Amino acid sequence: MIIRGVELKNILSHEYTKVTFDYGVNVIVGPNGSGKSSIIDSILIATIGVCEKAREVSRSTLDNILRVGSTNGLVRIEFEIGGSKYTIERVLERVDGSVRSKSIELRKDEKIEAVGVNDVCRRLREILGVRDLIVLPSTLISRQGYLSYLIDMTPSERGERILELAGLSRLEEVRENIKTAIKTLEREVARLEEKKNQLEEKRRRLREASREVEELENRLEASRVKCESLDNEIRNVKVELDNLERLSRSIGELKRLEELKLAIDREKQAILEYGSRLESLPVSIINLLEELKDKYEKARDCSLRLKRLNEKEVDIKSRIEKYIREAERLGLKPEKLDAKQLNEVLDSVKKSLEEVNDKIRILNYEVSVRSNMLNLSIEDKCPYCGAPLTRDRIEHIKSEHTAKIRELEAKIREFRAEKEKLDSIVKYLEAINRGLEDLSKVFEEKADYESCINEYLRLCSEIGEKHYNIRVESIQECPIESIKRDYNLIQRLRGEIESSSRRIEEYKSRFNEDLYKYLRDEVARELDKLSLSIDMVDSRLESARRRYDKLIDEKSRVCSEMARIEGEISRLKEEIARLENEINELEKATVKLDLKRRIINVLGILANNIYGRDGLVAKTLIERLRASFEEEVNSILRLLGRDFSIRVGSNFKIIVMRAGQELAIESLSGGEKTMLSIASRLALAQILIDNPIRTLILDEPTEFLDENARKQVFEIIGKIAGQIDQVIVVTHDTEVEEIASKTIRVSKIGDKSIVEEE
Structure with a gap:
């Protein structure tokens, strides 16, 4: 594998870094803490760190691998194997304070080769030629502080580690699996031996179950015979019970009709009693009483309203007198005028007021015109003759108009005083006029309310003299309470008669005379046939019900017993079938017993002598x-x-x-x-590793070495570079640059790593 490039985004101290590597010795040099080892860590994070979690894979946990303040990051590694170019890209994201892999994919020659952790790890093992990717940080990729960890181990630790890397530790797993299989077989053999011992017991139980089935089938047949006998008896009792229940229902219906007949008679008697009481009351005046009842509330309301109108009349008269006194103070005698004369005087005063207002407007206009004359200057011409003005002429004109203005303003003041007087007269006359109009309306309303009260008194007097021997002169003397009492009593008695009549009709609608006669005769015949009286029917019916329920319970018990016997027979037959199957299986199993014992012996030899550490x-x-x-x-x-x-x-x-x-x-x-x-x-x-060694990565290989030792190490690295295609060295020692094919310098500004390639 040849590393061709590393691209980092928001990883550790690298905000964005892109580094390329060549054949030969590639040196990443920089001071401690500059972020140079982070580049090697990123190679491990993108490859081995996806699949393995050993401590030598990375110095940082996934939660602190992203730069502070970053929500996502990216690691992209490009490498070559067998002439093909591969790219691993891993995207990280921070969610709720924790960092996780958002996506990971492996590309070969720009085409997607694998996606997701499982596929990428499987494909990486195939193309790198290793059983476990953890082999790489123990061989070709040395992180800072882990170069000599294999040499520093104790012999036993070293042996365990090498055996683990080689996969030989799985031999112990094979041995344990064989032991587990042996234990499973031994338990199975023990179960088979136990089953063999149980075989005769099951055969004995099979014989017993067959005998029990035969006995239960005999009992079942006897229960069926008894059940048929109970069915016949139940049918006979049911006929008797139905007849008695029908008779009981007829008796109940007959009693209901008799109660209705009695209720009709009671209501008719009540109507006669209510009619007799009505004859003693003044029923002939009921219409007058109803009319009086309607007029009582109205008359009481009219009386209250009349009282308020009297109070209003006094208030209006008081206000009119007040305005009359104010008008007399201004020289008028309005108390001697009727409404028509008052309106004529008011119209005359309003006309005089309009004349005074017109005079004031004319005088104000004249004052305005003359005031303009006071603003003449030497440049103006005479407003009368058009000749040029002199200063003397201007002074003369101003003097003349000033005097005239004073005269006009005096007249205006006189007219304004007169206007104020006329305004007051109009105000008081209009107030008197409004008061007289309000008073007229009060008189009209009083007449209506007095008529309402008089009508009530007339009707009350008529009723009092005719029926109660009382002469009524005022509302208070009207015997309204006695009238109300008699009225309510008459209405209540009429209501009772009407209610009784309705109940009679309702009872009649439920009473059937023909049915009554039929039931009376039918009940008599049935009672005679059964030699019973009406009082004995219920006890006879209850006795029949008890006998019927007892027979039903007895049948239910017999049926339950039959069901239980059938269930027991079914269970025993199932047990017989199961026993036959088990006996068959046990007989087959005993044939395999010797074979399984021989297998146990062979597996014991493999576990004790062949496999295991x-x-x-x-x-x-x-x-x-x-x-x-x-x-x-x-x-x-x-x-x-x-x-x-x-x-x-x-x-x-x-x-x-x-x-x-x-x-x-x-x-x-x-x-x-x-x-x-x-x-x-x-x-x-x-x-x-199956593939040829082409790359070696060393992170700080000269850590804690003196100058002479460092030179020896760099010399060795140079020799190694002559045997393999690529060596990547991370160090803070600048002497290594002498053997470097390519130098990558890493520095740090603030919290951000800066990478420069030479």
């Missing part, structure tokens, strides 16, 4: 893996010109060999340890 297959594969790992590491160390080699023990303990001596890993210098770490990663890649 200590099995023959595992020991063979581990030995081959150990030998291959040792051989590949030493081959790479020789290629790099190192003066030491390693020996890998059976437990994957690494022993350094130098000049025939065994040394511990701790005896290596920092640079040598880094070289051994790189050789170990390349060796594992040769073993675990």
